[in-house]
Amino acid sequence: MKIQSKLPSVGTTIFTLMSQLATEHKAINLGQGFPDFNPERELIDHVHQAMLDGMNQYPPMAGLLSLRERISNKVQSLYGHTYDVDTEITVTSGASEALMSSILAFVHQGDEVIVIEPFYDLYLPAIELAGGRAVPVSMTPPQGPSGRYSVEWNKVEAAITSKTRLLIINFPHNPSGITLDASDLDALENIIKKHNILILSDEVYEHLVFDGESHLSMATRPALAACSIIVSSFGKTFHATGWKVGYCCAPKELSLEIRKVHQFNVFTVPTPLQEGLSRFLQNPNNYAALPVFYQRKRDRLIAGLSSSKFRVLPSEGTFFLLADYSALSEMNEFDFSVWLTKEHGVGVIPVSAFYQDPQAESSNQQLIRFCFAKQDHTLDQAIEKLIQL
Numbered sequence: 001m002k003i004q005s006k007l008p009s010v011g012t013t014i015f016t017l018m019s020q021l022a023t024e025h026k027a028i029n030l031g032q033g034f035p036d037f038n039p040e041r042e043l044i045d046h047v048h049q050a051m052l053d054g055m056n057q058y059p060p061m062a063g064l065l066s067l068r069e070r071i072s073n074k075v076q077s078l079y080g081h082t083y084d085v086d087t088e089i090t091v092t093s094g095a096s097e098a099l100m101s102s103i104l105a106f107v108h109q110g111d112e113v114i115v116i117e118p119f120y121d122l123y124l125p126a127i128e129l130a131g132g133r134a135v136p137v138s139m140t141p142p143q144g145p146s147g148r149y150s151v152e153w154n155k156v157e158a159a160i161t162s163k164t165r166l167l168i169i170n171f172p173h174n175p176s177g178i179t180l181d182a183s184d185l186d187a188l189e190n191i192i193k194k195h196n197i198l199i200l201s202d203e204v205y206e207h208l209v210f211d212g213e214s215h216l217s218m219a220t221r222p223a224l225a226a227c228s229i230i231v232s233s234f235g236k237t238f239h240a241t242g243w244k245v246g247y248c249c250a251p252k253e254l255s256l257e258i259r260k261v262h263q264f265n266v267f268t269v270p271t272p273l274q275e276g277l278s279r280f281l282q283n284p285n286n287y288a289a290l291p292v293f294y295q296r297k298r299d300r301l302i303a304g305l306s307s308s309k310f311r312v313l314p315s316e317g318t319f320f321l322l323a324d325y326s327a328l329s330e331m332n333e334f335d336f337s338v339w340l341t342k343e344h345g346v347g348v349i350p351v352s353a354f355y356q357d358p359q360a361e362s363s364n365q366q367l368i369r370f371c372f373a374k375q376d377h378t379l380d381q382a383i384e385k386l387i388q389l
């Protein structure tokens with residue numbers, strides 16, 4: 001039978017590919033973003049107890065009320081915006097489903113969606129499935145020894161046309177690790193004042209902001225909250241990426257449309273996981289302690305690499321650290337990542353994979369991404385290998 005693919009250019013994701021390669025070559029996997037340690041025992045106990053308590057049948061379509069209440073309280077206390085528990089918060093199958101459902105709900109045939117490049121791999125196929133067209137706007141790549149990626153909002157604004165439906169942003173940013181400051185929010189406010197577009201804000205790393213800074217959510221500014229869909233993930237926050245539980249917060253009329261897709265895509269998300277997460281969220285310290293926990297790991301990796309030929313870039317948030325390998329090799333990023341995995345036993349992700357055209361010269365800045373959501377001894381073993389190079 002001849003099948004016409006709806007996503008002809010999509011293959012296996014770089015994360016799966018590099019994890020497979022790491023397993024095959026028994027390499028230490030600092031590639032795909034997931035912790036190599038368990039969630040807190042208390043959280044696992046809550047989920048177990050929820051199962052024993054009989055919470056094993058369908059929960060409400062939008063998520064358990066108690067979990068939505070705790071999400072609402074968390075967002076209110078951190079960002080000052082109140083989302084209505086009944087109509088504005090939806091528990092989803094990971095952040096992925098929240099992103100996909102939102103894109104399918106709002107992007108019509110021929111609509112344009114602005115994405116900031118480098119970008120997370122889900123956005124483009126989701127836009128394509130919805131019949132839209134992605135319009136990438138490149139960040140300015142790091143320049144000089146202490147350089148970081150940066151967004152030029154005037155370039156973002158210049159890409160808006162009468163067909164633009166959505167602007168997708170992701171801060172703290174995967175893979176660059178950059179975060180937003182107040183001037184970025186000012187620029188975004190200025191854009192949405194002038195243009196009738198929605199913001200899809202992927203804030204999965206909201207609890208991973210370092211050096212005493214705070215995450216600046218779209219929910220911190222009423223004007224931005226009014227036109228934003230904010231997406232988060234308990235996978236990142238509670239070291240449980242395999243549970244695939246996330247949520248989105250959006251004004252009532254937007255949430256209504258997202259739920260129409262959610263309802264017929266997954267209908268709802270496993271009850272005992274939701275109940276366990278709800279009980280665990282009772283203690284705000286369970287997420288408030290995260291920046292200190294991960295900053296130590298970031299700093300351990302940075303300190304370890306200081307005697308290597310890698311030059312690390314600043315990581316303001318996320319559990320990723322970029323490193324420049326230009327002192328070691330002239331290979332492109334993909335080839336270098338494969339070589340490092342196969343020959344030197346450390347799996348990483350090429351940053352070029354976050355570009356529309358990973359082969360292009362402009363997508364290859366000789367940068368790789370390390371994930372430091374790993375046990376200290378895993379990081380130490382990787383460092384030992386990396387300093388040999």
Ligand code: PMP
Nearest residue numbers: 094095096120174204233235246
């Ligand atoms: N967005 C970004 C930027 C991510 O890094 C991830 C992580 N995998 C996701 C979305 C998906 O999150 P989840 O696993 O909760 O679906």
Ligand code: GLN
Nearest residue numbers: 013015016031032033174
């Ligand atoms: N978000 C994770 C990363 O950036 C990967 C998730 C996935 O494998 N789909 O590494």
